[in-house]
Amino acid sequence: MPKTPKPPKPSKPTARKATKGGASDASRDGRYDAIVVGGGHNGLTNAAYLAKAGLRTLVLERRHLVGGAAITEELRPGYWFTTFSYALSLLRPDIVQDLELVKHGFMPILMPTTFCPMENGDYLLMGQDHQENQGAIARHSKHDADAYDAFNHDVTKVLQAIKPLLDAPPPDLFSDDPEELIALANLGSRFKRLDKKVLHDAVRLLTGSAADFLDDYFESDILKGYLASTAIIGTKVGPYSQGSGLVLLYHILGEHDGEFGAWSFHKRGNGGFTQVLARAAQSFGVEIRLESPVEHVITANGRATGVAIADGTEFHAPIVVSALDPRRTFLELVEPRELPTDLVDTIRRFRFQGTSAKVNFALDGVPRYPALKNRTDQYRGFTNIGPSMEYLERAFDDGKYGWYSKRPYLDCAIQSMVDPDMAPPGKAVMSCFVQYAPYHLRGSDWDSEREGLGDTVQATLESFFPGFGKLVLQREVRTPLDIERTVGLSEGNIFAGEFLAPQMYFFRPAPGWSQYSTPIDGYYQCGSGTHPGGCVMGAPGKLAAQRILKDRSRAGARR
Amino acid sequence: MIRTTPFHERTSALNETGLWEHWSNHLAAVRYQMSDKFEYFAIRNAASLFDSSPLYKYRITGPDAERFLAGVLARDIRRCPPGHAQYTLWCDDRGYIVEDGVCLRLADDEFLLTAAEPNLAYFEGLIGSLDVGIEDVSDQWAILAVQGPKAREILEPLTDVVATLPYFGLARTTIAKVPVIVSRTGFTGDLGFEIWAPAADALKVWDAVWKGSRGRGVIPIGLTALYMARIEAGLVLLDVDFHSSRFAWTDEDRTTPIELGLGWMVRNLDDSREFIGRDAMRREIAGKTSRWKLSGLVVDWREYDRIYDEAGLVPPKDHTPIQDEYYVYDDDLNQLGYATSQMYSPMLQRHIALARVPLDRSEPGSRVKLELAVNHRYHYFDAVVARTPLFNPDRRTA
Numbered sequence: 018m019p020k021t022p023k024p025p026k027p028s029k030p031t032a033r034k035a036t037k038g039g040a041s042d043a044s045r046d047g048r049y050d051a052i053v054v055g056g057g058h059n060g061l062t063n064a065a066y067l068a069k070a071g072l073r074t075l076v077l078e079r080r081h082l083v084g085g086a087a088i089t090e091e092l093r094p095g096y097w098f099t100t101f102s103y104a105l106s107l108l109r110p111d112i113v114q115d116l117e118l119v120k121h122g123f124m125p126i127l128m129p130t131t132f133c134p135m136e137n138g139d140y141l142l143m144g145q146d147h148q149e150n151q152g153a154i155a156r157h158s159k160h161d162a163d164a165y166d167a168f169n170h171d172v173t174k175v176l177q178a179i180k181p182l183l184d185a186p187p188p189d190l191f192s193d194d195p196e197e198l199i200a201l202a203n204l205g206s207r208f209k210r211l212d213k214k215v216l217h218d219a220v221r222l223l224t225g226s227a228a229d230f231l232d233d234y235f236e237s238d239i240l241k242g243y244l245a246s247t248a249i250i251g252t253k254v255g256p257y258s259q260g261s262g263l264v265l266l267y268h269i270l271g272e273h274d275g276e277f278g279a280w281s282f283h284k285r286g287n288g289g290f291t292q293v294l295a296r297a298a299q300s301f302g303v304e305i306r307l308e309s310p311v312e313h314v315i316t317a318n319g320r321a322t323g324v325a326i327a328d329g330t331e332f333h334a335p336i337v338v339s340a341l342d343p344r345r346t347f348l349e350l351v352e353p354r355e356l357p358t359d360l361v362d363t364i365r366r367f368r369f370q371g372t373s374a375k376v377n378f379a380l381d382g383v384p385r386y387p388a389l390k391n392r393t394d395q396y397r398g399f400t401n402i403g404p405s406m407e408y409l410e411r412a413f414d415d416g417k418y419g420w421y422s423k424r425p426y427l428d429c430a431i432q433s434m435v436d437p438d439m440a441p442p443g444k445a446v447m448s449c450f451v452q453y454a455p456y457h458l459r460g461s462d463w464d465s466e467r468e469g470l471g472d473t474v475q476a477t478l479e480s481f482f483p484g485f486g487k488l489v490l491q492r493e494v495r496t497p498l499d500i501e502r503t504v505g506l507s508e509g510n511i512f513a514g515e516f517l518a519p520q521m522y523f524f525r526p527a528p529g530w531s532q533y534s535t536p537i538d539g540y541y542q543c544g545s546g547t548h549p550g551g552c553v554m555g556a557p558g559k560l561a562a563q564r565i566l567k568d569r570s571r572a573g574a575r576r
Numbered sequence: 577m578i579r580t581t582p583f584h585e586r587t588s589a590l591n592e593t594g595l596w597e598h599w600s601n602h603l604a605a606v607r608y609q610m611s612d613k614f615e616y617f618a619i620r621n622a623a624s625l626f627d628s629s630p631l632y633k634y635r636i637t638g639p640d641a642e643r644f645l646a647g648v649l650a651r652d653i654r655r656c657p658p659g660h661a662q663y664t665l666w667c668d669d670r671g672y673i674v675e676d677g678v679c680l681r682l683a684d685d686e687f688l689l690t691a692a693e694p695n696l697a698y699f700e701g702l703i704g705s706l707d708v709g710i711e712d713v714s715d716q717w718a719i720l721a722v723q724g725p726k727a728r729e730i731l732e733p734l735t736d737v738v739a740t741l742p743y744f745g746l747a748r749t750t751i752a753k754v755p756v757i758v759s760r761t762g763f764t765g766d767l768g769f770e771i772w773a774p775a776a777d778a779l780k781v782w783d784a785v786w787k788g789s790r791g792r793g794v795i796p797i798g799l800t801a802l803y804m805a806r807i808e809a810g811l812v813l814l815d816v817d818f819h820s821s822r823f824a825w826t827d828e829d830r831t832t833p834i835e836l837g838l839g840w841m842v843r844n845l846d847d848s849r850e851f852i853g854r855d856a857m858r859r860e861i862a863g864k865t866s867r868w869k870l871s872g873l874v875v876d877w878r879e880y881d882r883i884y885d886e887a888g889l890v891p892p893k894d895h896t897p898i899q900d901e902y903y904v905y906d907d908d909l910n911q912l913g914y915a916t917s918q919m920y921s922p923m924l925q926r927h928i929a930l931a932r933v934p935l936d937r938s939e940p941g942s943r944v945k946l947e948l949a950v951n952h953r954y955h956y957f958d959a960v961v962a963r964t965p966l967f968n969p970d971r972r973t974a
Contacts, residue, residue, distance in 0.1 A: 110877070110881075110925070111878075113925050114877055114878075114925070118925075119923070119924055119925050123925070124620075124621070124923065125922070126617045126621060127611065127613050127614055127617060127922070129610070129611035129613070129614040130611075144610045144611065145610045145611035145613070145614070146610035146611075149610055173890065177888075177890055274893040274895065274920060274922055274925075275890065275891055275892055275893030275894075275920075276893070277890070284621065394609065397611075397614060433793075434793070435793075436621060436793070437621075437622050437726070437791075437792050437793030438621075442790075442791045442792045443790070443791030443792075444791075
């Protein structure tokens with residue numbers, strides 16, 4: 018029997034319950050230096066950094082487990098499902114080092130292949146060997162085999178230029194603070210130093226469509242389908258939409274051990290990863306309280322002083338950090354009256370419009386792909402059901418008009434092929450990311466359509482893997498509504514807010530508030546709704562902690 | 577003509593790459609499929625199958641076998657009762673290492689000893705008047721290493737001895753009705769076993785292990801993955817981390833056990849046992865004449881990234897083991913020593929190395945600089961000395 022990952026140490030909701038008014042137990046007076054609302058990966062990262070810097074830090078998590086959307090659950094004995102988030106690549110490497118995650122079990126296992134089945138029964142199988150990949154592409158287009166190298170070279174140049182932006186807060190465009198002006202000037206000079214082509218490619222990717230970019234290089238549908246798939250993930254765009262280039266860029270910014278575009282599966286899934294993060298946070302002294310849903314942030318005279326949880330218990334700290342999305346951070350945890358009107362308006366306009374779902378399967382065995390007969394090693398990474406840009410765009414067409422795709426895009430992974438502890442020997446678990454599944458359904462709702470979506474996904478898989486249905490032991494469908502209900506992500510948007518240019522960098526989540534602070538003193542934001550955004554990156558949590566510590570040392574200096 | 581091992585019929589069918597190295601005049605797979613890194617993760621997260629058959633193997637028997645080995649091997653074989661194995665060394669009379677191997681004690685008067693190179697004439701020349709027989713049994717045995725956290729649960733249905741076999745324990749048993757020796761040994765620094773199977777029946781054993789491990793993430797691994805694991809585990813390799821004193825041209829290419837970080841093997845140099853090299857080792861200890869200590873190095877990741885970033889390059893984190901010399905310096909760029917093996921460790925998320933550093937720099941935490949070329953120019957990367965094994969899971973010995 019696979020072993021259960023170690024749960025985080027004592028954090029029972031009943032333990033050390035502070036009484037109303039912030040009085041306390043003997044060991045601790047119920048007062049903290051910092052309280053983090055939400056135990057997702059950014060909340061935990063933020064808390065760990067704060068505790069490492071010596072702050073008495075409390076994480077309050079609404080659910081019975083930490084991890085937010087990055088959880089792994091045993092829904093059937095021996096079968097572990099990555100309920101929502103399902104792979105790791107954008108996690109900032111400095112977080113692994115700073116928080117000593119290796120000591121606590123950090124283990125990103127390389128996913129060495131990407132398998133792209135085609136509707137005519139053929140396939141594209143990409144792996145770790147450059148020459149083999151050239152051969153695999155050449156089977157579909159000799160032109161593209163060469164173009165693929167050029168594409169990778171050009172894109173890597175852009176990634177190299179963009180990557181540092183993930184590891185620093187955006188300069189504040191609206192501030193006259195000399196420090197901000199210097200940061201802005203540095204940003205400008207960084208781009209000014211870039212090669213003309215690199216800068217132009219960057220702008221084309223940041224603002225244009227993935228299709229336009231890919232069409233410049235490639236002719237083969239399957240290769241373009243494979244590459245364009247990463248341009249739509251989690252976002253309400255099709256590959257032909259302007260703005261899909263940005264999503265493409267984000268996803269290939271991910272890396273495994275320094276290799277751009279490579280993905281890994283953390284031991285026991287992303288839930289395994291957040292358990293590692295929780296252990297690391299606790300080792301720095303973070304206290305984690307489960308089943309403690311925060312109702313609101315307590316403020317006095319424009320300052321945050323603590324939080325109250327649903328049962329009325331209050332916790333006090335001069336620093337309160339929300340790891341929730343911008344809607345909850347600004348419109349639910351605090352009162353709109355406490356905020357400037359323009360900020361409230363911007364957040365109300367902030368686009369969530371979740372558009373993806375998950376369907377997870379417990380399988381009696383690994384499916385077979387007819388053209389590969391009994392071979393199964395193609396499933397060591399992602400299986401990409403997005404055989405052409407047209408397939409993806411047609412899937413988007415359904416989504417655009419308020420319905421889920423009749424032939425959805427699927428990003429599948431048979432995770433037990435990478436980590437055998439995910440399923441009993443010889444059995445399998447398969448995670449399928451599904452798009453498009455818009456949060457707002459026209460003329461129906463997700464409680465009515467949940468199994469319909471599951472059937473659609475299963476039928477799609479059946480069309481590529483005949484006999485798939487016979488392998489299904491259990492199916493779990495998680496619609497955008499389920500994501501919202503379970504994880505708390507508004508409208509089920511997996512990035513805590515759309516990856517659209519007006520919602521990125523200087524403007525994430527709102528102009529003037531992109532540096533993790535809020536108009537309320539001592540109240541900060543550290544979720545994926547802040548720069549650099551979603552994916553299991555941890556950067557918002559880390560950068561917010563740096564901001565908090567900087568403010569704290571400045572305040573200390575003033576005293 | 578290059579030879580193949582008794583498992584070749586199976587391993588050649590599994591090797592999709594067509595890549596083979598020559599190891600002791602046998603074909604040995606470099607990797608079986610395109611990602612050697614995936615094979616490495618099988619060692620650390622599931623289990624791996626490695627064909628160790630090319631090792632030289634000697635059977636040492638007779639009433640004086642223990643006396644002979646006690647006098648030849650640096651580690652005290654008298655402390656290894658039947659049913660146990662020892663990782664061991666043999667040295668020359670100046671205390672320099674000739675070679676290393678694993679010695680399996682099957683009975684009071686029967687041993688099996690592995691070696692990377694031929695040593696038959698060397699051992700025979702040391703028998704003198706003792707009543708000992710030495711036989712080269714290299715071709716009689718195939719060795720299948722099953723290494724990784726799932727090694728025990730995979731082998732348990734095939735032979736129950738693995739349930740209780742202690743670290744470096746061994747037992748005679750049968751797998752698929754073939755009489756085999758199973759030892760809890762290996763070259764990966766992980767939980768693992770090695771199965772010695774008679775060459776003629778090797779395929780039956782392979783097939784049983786193969787069948788029993790399907791659906792569990794177990795894959796065959798080649799030399800690259802093995803080398804990755806052994807560097808993390810701080811296990812030294814002949815002609816990489818040390819050379820045989822028999823064939824070295826100068827003492828610079830010779831090393832003592834203490835210098836190689838294996839001083840624990842020769843801690844009690846009392847008068848009860850005379851062995852080749854003992855007196856030299858006593859002199860080395862008394863006179864503090866050791867020239868270096870093989871230590872782990874961990875490269876400062878921030879500096880590493882910074883140097884590459886400034887050179888306009890994406891910092892490479894390549895897991896491919898580099899089994900070659902790279903030089904180690906102090907802050908003033910005086911050479912201190914040299915690294916003999918290095919790699920990026922995916923488990924440790926750091927660049928690591930095994931390096932010869934002077935004794936005053938061998939304490940964990942000591943700072944040194946490792947010289948690496950970036951954009952065709954040498955750069956000096958901060959590194960700290962760390963205790964080996966750099967990766968050391970509890971399950972290895974538990």
